[in-house]
Amino acid sequence: MRVLVMLDGTVVDPGTPVIRVDDLGITRGDGVFETILVVDGKPRELGPHLDRLDRSAAMLQLPPPSRPDWEHCVQAVLDNWRGGAEMALKMIYTRGPEFGDGTPTGYAMGLEIGEKVLRARQTGVAAITLDRGYDPEIVSRAPWLLLGAKSLSYAVNMAATRHAESVGASEVIFIAADGSVLEGPTSSVVLVNGRTLRTTPPSSGILKGTTQGALFRAAERAGWVTKVEPVTLAELREADALFMASSVRKITRVHTLDGTALADTTDLREELNALYESEY
Amino acid sequence: MRVLVMLDGTVVDPGTPVIRVDDLGITRGDGVFETILVVDGKPRELGPHLDRLDRSAAMLQLPPPSRPDWEHCVQAVLDNWRGGAEMALKMIYTRGPEFGDGTPTGYAMGLEIGEKVLRARQTGVAAITLDRGYDPEIVSRAPWLLLGAKSLSYAVNMAATRHAESVGASEVIFIAADGSVLEGPTSSVVLVNGRTLRTTPPSSGILKGTTQGALFRAAERAGWVTKVEPVTLAELREADALFMASSVRKITRVHTLDGTALADTTDLREELNALYESEY
Structure with a gap:
C-alpha cells in the first residue's frame, strides 16, 4: 500500500511519474524532507516535523513551506490510506524544475513500515x-x-x-x-x-x-x-x-x-x- | 531549445514528468551526473566525462553505467538538437525508484548555454x-x-x-x-x-x-x-x-x-x- 498526494492536494497513483527531469530536487539534491510516523491514523509530532521542515527550508533559502497546504496534504494521505495501522509519511519539498516558473515541488507519500525497521x-x-x-x-x-x-x-x-x-x-x-x-x-x-x-x-x-x-x-x-x-x-x-x-x-x-x-x-x-x- | 533522451534511447518531451516520486535520486540525492560541452555537434572530453561518471558511480556503489547505452543516449541528444552551435549536455544516473525493480534511472538533457555563463x-x-x-x-x-x-x-x-x-x-x-x-x-x-x-x-x-x-x-x-x-x-x-x-x-x-x-x-x-x- 502506498499513497501519493501532491502539495496542491491532488491524489496521484504513486507509480505514475510526476517529477520533471530538470527538477532541482533530482539534479542538485536541492530540497528538504521529513518522515513522520502515523499510528492508527494519527501523525506523531506533526508540529515539530513541520517546524523542522520550515527550518531546513530556511537554511536552503527555499520559499517558506505553506503550513496550511502541508497540513491539508498530510490529511489527504491519511484519508486515502488503506494499509496497516502504522504508516511512514514522507514529505518532500524541492526547489522545483530549473526551467519552470519557480514553483517548488511538494508531495507527501504514505508508505508501509518495512520489514527491516x-x-x-x-x-x-x-x-x-x-x-x-x-x-x-x-x-x-x-x-x-x-x-x-x-x-x-x-x-x-x-x-x-x-x-x-x-x-x-x-x-x-x-x-x-x-x-x-x-x-x-x-x-x-x-x-x-x-x-x-x-x-x-x-x-x-x-x-x-x-x-x-x-x-x-x-x-x-x-x-x-x-x-x-x-x-x-x-x-x-x-x-x-x-x-x-x-x-x-x-x-x-x-x-x-x-x-x-x-x-x-x-x-x-x-x-x-x-x-x-x-x-x- | 531542450532535448531529453532516456538511457534506453527514448526521446521524450523535456517538460513531461518521467521521474517517479520515490526515485532515490530525488528522495536521497542518490545518484551521479556529468555536464559536457558540445560545440558544433561534437561533445568535448566525452571519454573523460564517461570515465568520471564510472568513478562516481563506483564510489556510490551504483550499478556500473553501460558505456554503449550512454554513448547511444548522448548521440540521440546530438541528433535531436535544433538549438545553437553550443549545447550543455547533462547526464543524470540515479539508483532508481525505491519501490522499483532495482533498475537505475538514466537520462541525458541537451540545454542552451545560459546568459550568466x-x-x-x-x-x-x-x-x-x-x-x-x-x-x-x-x-x-x-x-x-x-x-x-x-x-x-x-x-x-x-x-x-x-x-x-x-x-x-x-x-x-x-x-x-x-x-x-x-x-x-x-x-x-x-x-x-x-x-x-x-x-x-x-x-x-x-x-x-x-x-x-x-x-x-x-x-x-x-x-x-x-x-x-x-x-x-x-x-x-x-x-x-x-x-x-x-x-x-x-x-x-x-x-x-x-x-x-x-x-x-x-x-x-x-x-x-x-x-x-x-x-x-
Whole structure:
C-alpha cells in the first residue's frame, strides 16, 4: 500500500511519474524532507516535523513551506490510506524544475513500515562509529555547509549506511573531527547512564530529533534527568546503554558497538518505548 | 531549445514528468551526473566525462553505467538538437525508484548555454573563498563521505553559490580545514605563475577536472609547465592570475578575489582559452 498526494492536494497513483527531469530536487539534491510516523491514523509530532521542515527550508533559502497546504496534504494521505495501522509519511519539498516558473515541488507519500525497521525495533541494531569529517566549531560560521538541515542531499548518509552493512552492522553513529558524537544517518543518539538520558546538541550541526524530543518529554515527567550536551566517543563507549531514536524505528536498542557486544538492555528498551508511547 | 533522451534511447518531451516520486535520486540525492560541452555537434572530453561518471558511480556503489547505452543516449541528444552551435549536455544516473525493480534511472538533457555563463566567459567572475569543512587527510580513510564523487547531493554547492551571490560575488573557491585550496562548486581552480599552470589534486577530495585536463594537455604542448599539487590559500592570493575551469564556462578569469581586484589578465585569458580550443 502506498499513497501519493501532491502539495496542491491532488491524489496521484504513486507509480505514475510526476517529477520533471530538470527538477532541482533530482539534479542538485536541492530540497528538504521529513518522515513522520502515523499510528492508527494519527501523525506523531506533526508540529515539530513541520517546524523542522520550515527550518531546513530556511537554511536552503527555499520559499517558506505553506503550513496550511502541508497540513491539508498530510490529511489527504491519511484519508486515502488503506494499509496497516502504522504508516511512514514522507514529505518532500524541492526547489522545483530549473526551467519552470519557480514553483517548488511538494508531495507527501504514505508508505508501509518495512520489514527491516520492524526487525530493528525488536532485535536492536549493531552500530559502528564513522568519521563525519567536520569540526562542530565550523557549524555557526559556515551556514552554506547546511549542517543541521534535513536536505535531500543524503548520498553521504546512504553511503555510510551501506558501509555499515558491508562490515556486518546496520547502523552508523557519526563522529565529528574533534571526537564528539553527532547522530546517525537517519536517527538521533541517546545514551543512558543510571536514570539520566543524554543526547547531542543541534549546535554540533545535527538535526533536532523529534522522536528523541518526545522521549525526553515523557522521561522528564517520569522523573528521569535529561541532558542535551556534547558527548565524547569515550562517553559513548562507557554508557550503560545506547539507543537510536527515529520516527519510524522509535527507540531502537544498540546491541553491538564497533563489534563489541553491549550489556543486554532489553528491559530498558521496553521502559523507554513505553515512555515514548505514553506521549500519544 | 531542450532535448531529453532516456538511457534506453527514448526521446521524450523535456517538460513531461518521467521521474517517479520515490526515485532515490530525488528522495536521497542518490545518484551521479556529468555536464559536457558540445560545440558544433561534437561533445568535448566525452571519454573523460564517461570515465568520471564510472568513478562516481563506483564510489556510490551504483550499478556500473553501460558505456554503449550512454554513448547511444548522448548521440540521440546530438541528433535531436535544433538549438545553437553550443549545447550543455547533462547526464543524470540515479539508483532508481525505491519501490522499483532495482533498475537505475538514466537520462541525458541537451540545454542552451545560459546568459550568466556567456557573461562569465567574457567578463570573468568575482570569487570568494569559503570553508568546505573537511581536512584532506580524511579523504582516503572515509570513502563514505563521497569526497571526489560528482553526486546529485549538491545542495551544499548550490548553497555556497547563493552565499557568494548574497555578498556580490558569483563564484566560490572552497578551502579545506587545513587551509589548502580545493575547487569551485562546479569548476576547477587554475593558478598561473609565470609560465606555470597549477591546479589542486583529486587526492584532496575534489573532482579531476575535465576542462582543466584539456587545458593542461594543450599548455604542456605549448611549453608551459603544469603542476597538480596542493595549493595554500596564501599561494592562491599571490598567484599572477586565477582561473576557474568548467565544461560550460571554459577557462573563466577570476577578476576579484574576496573583494580584492586582481591584475587585469584579459590577455592571458585569451591565450589560455586559445590553448584550450586548440584541443578540438
